Amino acid sequence: MRHRTVLRPSQPSRRDFLAMAAAAGVAVPLLGCAGGVTDDGGSDDGTGDPGGNLDQVDISPPSQYAGRVNVAMWSAMSGVNGEALAALVESFNQSQEDIYAEVQFQGAYPESASKLTAALRAGAVPDVMMLADTFWGRFLINDALEPLNGYFGDDFGRDDYVEALYDEGLVGDELYWLSFGRSTPLFYYNKTVFQQLGLPDRGPETWTELREWSAEISQLSVNGQPLKAHAFTGDDDWQFMAATWQFGGKLSEGLDVTIDSGGAVDAARWHQEYIFQDNYGYLAQAAGTDFGTGVVATAITSTGGLRGIYEASASAGFEVGTAFLPKEVDSGVPTGGMGFSLLKGAAKERKDAAFELLKFLGQPENAAEWTLATGYLPIVKASMDVPDLADTLASDPNFNVAVEQLPEAKGSDAIRSYLPNGTDLIISGLQRIYSDGSEDPQDVFDEVAEQLRQGVEDIRPAYEEYFG
Structure with missing residues (x-):
C-alpha cells in the first residue's frame, strides 16, 4: 500500500493553478492528492470517519426514484451512443429499488476530463466517470481513482470479460478502469472500386501492397479528379501509433520517448512520400466521412464508425469491405475507446452503489445491447452468445473482422496515456508532415520528442510510484 498525506490548502499552490487551468480547458494536469488519502491508506471525510471527503455533484432523481442511493455518471457520449447508454442506465433503475443512476453528459473526452479535474479541486465529483483509454492513466497517477478488485x-x-480489454485497466494486479466502449482501427476499402479494377476482395497485407494497388486506383476518377487511394487522419495520433508499430517502432518505451527514431520516423516518411511523391493519398479532415461518401478508395478508422459508414456508402452507391490493418515489418493493432472508473475520495455507500451499475452493464444481455446499438467491440465474452449479437457476428463479415483482429491488439504507448499534452504534441507534428512535403519527418519528430521529454520530467515521479 502506498502512503500519502492529505494536503491541506493554505495558500495558492501549483495544484490550485493547474486545476484552474484544467477548468479553462487545458490538458489534464497533476492534481496532488485528489482522492483525500490518509497516511494509513484509507479515506477520510475530515471527521475521522471512513467514507471519503468528496461530495457528490448535483443530481435530481424523479419522484418515482426518491429515497434511493443516488449515483451520478459523467459521460462523454452524445448522439446514438449517448442514447444507448441512457437507455441501459434507465433499465438499471427499473431493475431494482435501491439505487437511482443518472447519466450526465459533460462533452467529449478532453472536455469531460478537464471538468473532472475541476470537480476534484472543488470537492464534488461524479460517482462513475467515463474516461478514454488515453485519459484514465492521468488521473491514476494523481491518486484520484478507486482500486476496483474488492468490488x-x-x-x-x-473471466467474464475479453481478457485483452479487461487487462488494459490493470496496474500490476489491481484494476482501476473497467472497459466498456472499446474499439480498434479497421482498414476500410471500397469493394465496388476493387471489383471494378480486378483487385483482390481483401485489404492489403502490407503498406507496400497498398502502394502497388494505389497505382491502379488512381487511374479512376471522382468528381473529375483522379481517385485518391487512401485518406490519412491528422487530428488523431491513434492510427499513426499503429503505423509506427507496423514499421517496427514505438512512440515510447514506458515514458522514455522514442518517436524520433526507428519505426515512427520510417512510418512518417513512408506516408509523406505516398502523399507528395506518389500523389496517392492526402490529409483528410475526416477520413471516415470521405470514405463513406466515396471520394477516397480506402481509409483507416474506428470499428465504431462502421454503422455510419454503412449509411453513407448506401447513399453513395458502393459496398464496404473491412480488413485487418496492413503490416510492414510487424503487426500493429491498438485498442481505443473508453471505460469507467470510480473516484477514490467518494463515500463508500456511493462507490458500492456505483459498482452495482457497472455490474449491470456487464451482464451479457446488456453488453450485447450496447454493442448492437453502437458498433463497439463485445467486451463480455458471453455477450457474443446472446442471439441477436451472435446473428450479427455470423451475418456481417465486416463487423466480425474487428473481433477476429482483437487477439493482435494491445494498449497505447505510455506517452499518449500519461502525459497530459502528449497526444496534442504528436498530432501537431503529424499535421506538419502530412500537409507539407518539404518538412523532414526526422526534424519534425526531433522537435516533438524534445517537447515530450520536457513534459515527462513533470510526471515521471508520480508515474514511477505505480510502475517503477
Whole structure:
C-alpha cells in the first residue's frame, strides 16, 4: 500500500493553478492528492470517519426514484451512443429499488476530463466517470481513482470479460478502469472500386501492397479528379501509433520517448512520400466521412464508425469491405475507446452503489445491447452468445473482422496515456508532415520528442510510484 498525506490548502499552490487551468480547458494536469488519502491508506471525510471527503455533484432523481442511493455518471457520449447508454442506465433503475443512476453528459473526452479535474479541486465529483483509454492513466497517477478488485465477487470478474480489454485497466494486479466502449482501427476499402479494377476482395497485407494497388486506383476518377487511394487522419495520433508499430517502432518505451527514431520516423516518411511523391493519398479532415461518401478508395478508422459508414456508402452507391490493418515489418493493432472508473475520495455507500451499475452493464444481455446499438467491440465474452449479437457476428463479415483482429491488439504507448499534452504534441507534428512535403519527418519528430521529454520530467515521479 502506498502512503500519502492529505494536503491541506493554505495558500495558492501549483495544484490550485493547474486545476484552474484544467477548468479553462487545458490538458489534464497533476492534481496532488485528489482522492483525500490518509497516511494509513484509507479515506477520510475530515471527521475521522471512513467514507471519503468528496461530495457528490448535483443530481435530481424523479419522484418515482426518491429515497434511493443516488449515483451520478459523467459521460462523454452524445448522439446514438449517448442514447444507448441512457437507455441501459434507465433499465438499471427499473431493475431494482435501491439505487437511482443518472447519466450526465459533460462533452467529449478532453472536455469531460478537464471538468473532472475541476470537480476534484472543488470537492464534488461524479460517482462513475467515463474516461478514454488515453485519459484514465492521468488521473491514476494523481491518486484520484478507486482500486476496483474488492468490488468483484465470485460471480463477476475478469473471466467474464475479453481478457485483452479487461487487462488494459490493470496496474500490476489491481484494476482501476473497467472497459466498456472499446474499439480498434479497421482498414476500410471500397469493394465496388476493387471489383471494378480486378483487385483482390481483401485489404492489403502490407503498406507496400497498398502502394502497388494505389497505382491502379488512381487511374479512376471522382468528381473529375483522379481517385485518391487512401485518406490519412491528422487530428488523431491513434492510427499513426499503429503505423509506427507496423514499421517496427514505438512512440515510447514506458515514458522514455522514442518517436524520433526507428519505426515512427520510417512510418512518417513512408506516408509523406505516398502523399507528395506518389500523389496517392492526402490529409483528410475526416477520413471516415470521405470514405463513406466515396471520394477516397480506402481509409483507416474506428470499428465504431462502421454503422455510419454503412449509411453513407448506401447513399453513395458502393459496398464496404473491412480488413485487418496492413503490416510492414510487424503487426500493429491498438485498442481505443473508453471505460469507467470510480473516484477514490467518494463515500463508500456511493462507490458500492456505483459498482452495482457497472455490474449491470456487464451482464451479457446488456453488453450485447450496447454493442448492437453502437458498433463497439463485445467486451463480455458471453455477450457474443446472446442471439441477436451472435446473428450479427455470423451475418456481417465486416463487423466480425474487428473481433477476429482483437487477439493482435494491445494498449497505447505510455506517452499518449500519461502525459497530459502528449497526444496534442504528436498530432501537431503529424499535421506538419502530412500537409507539407518539404518538412523532414526526422526534424519534425526531433522537435516533438524534445517537447515530450520536457513534459515527462513533470510526471515521471508520480508515474514511477505505480510502475517503477
